[in-house]
Amino acid sequence: MVGRAGTWGEATGRELIAALAVAQAARARPVVAELRRRDAAGLLPAEQFAAALRALAARGDRAPAAAALAWIAESAPARADASLPALALLVRHPVPAIRDRAVRLALRLAPHAGAEAGKAIREAAAQLPPEHRHPLTRAYGAQTLVPAPPVPAPRGPAEPPAPIGSPAGLARALRALRWPAEPAQVEPVLAALVELAARDRSSSPRPWPSGAGPSGASGSTPAGTPSPRRRTTVTSWPWCGAASWRRCPRTRAAS
Structure with a gap:
């Protein structure tokens, strides 16, 4: 089993890297030692080297960050592309000493960095204070910002019809x-x-033809004849509309 009897020699590289993310600082030291032993012997693939450095840099503690910086400093400059993703995390470390050393290492590796690996440093440098951002920008270039789409001008009130x-x-x-x-x-x-x-x-508009009342009969009365006052009681609802008055239910007129 991995870590039994205090040895990590039988663990795979992936198991060692996974242990770095959860092990306490005291328990992480033998894991780092085993990984560096394999790296010195040429037994640690490049992707596991980069993953181990990222696991140490992401811990946030001072001891794992210092171990990552020491490992990077003792590695060949040709491995810059594998080291820069971890350095992009370490240049933003909350401990000033760790942050300053990470910036110095990133500047030292800049001539050996590829375009894709340098992108991580450019993105990290954009969030740093000027004393760190300016040297990194000169070494790696400025972060290219994608321009935001233009904001349409506010529409004024529509013209009244x-x-x-x-x-x-x-x-x-x-x-x-x-x-x-x-x-x-x-x-x-x-x-x-x-x-x-x-x-x-x-x-x-009128609901019935000119000269006709709602019942269809002429609404005119002989001259001089007073119109009788009638009260109409609606016996059914609803009213069907002006065009359908004749088809509506009959009303009952009461004197």
């Missing part, structure tokens, strides 16, 4: 309405109905 000034225009506006209609389409129609009805009652 032209008023309806004639019965013919009112009829066209009524035919053009579709349900559901926008308030901006309905308001001119309502305003025209009120205005035209007040200006000339002959222009307002």
Whole structure:
């Protein structure tokens, strides 16, 4: 079993790297020693070397971060691309001494860094104070920011529709309405109905033909004859509409 009897010699590289993420500082030291022993013997693949450094840098504690920096400092500059992802974490470390040493190491490895590996340092440098950001920017270049899409200008109030000034225009506006209609389409129609009805009652729509009452009979009375006052009681609802008055239920008139 991994770690039995205080030895990690039988553990695989992945098991050792996984142990770095959870082991306490005292228990992590023999894990780091075993990984570095394998690295010196050429038995640690490049991807496991980079993963081990990232695991140490991500711990946030001072001891694992210092172990990662020492390992990077003693590694060949040709392994810069594998070391820079861990250094991108360490240049933002909360301990100033760790952060300063990580910046110095990143500057030393800059001539050996590839474009893709240097991207991690450029992104990290954009969040650093000027005393660290400026040297890293000169060595690795500035972080390219994607411009934000332009914000559309706020739309002003819509132009009010032209008023309806004639019965013919009112009829066209009524035919053009579709349900559901926008308030901006309905308001001119309502305003025209009120205005035209007040200006000339002959222009307002009628529910029955001129000269005829709702019952179909002539609404005229002989001259000089007073119109009888009648009370109408509706016996059924709802009213069917002006065009269907004759098909509505009959009303009962009471004197």
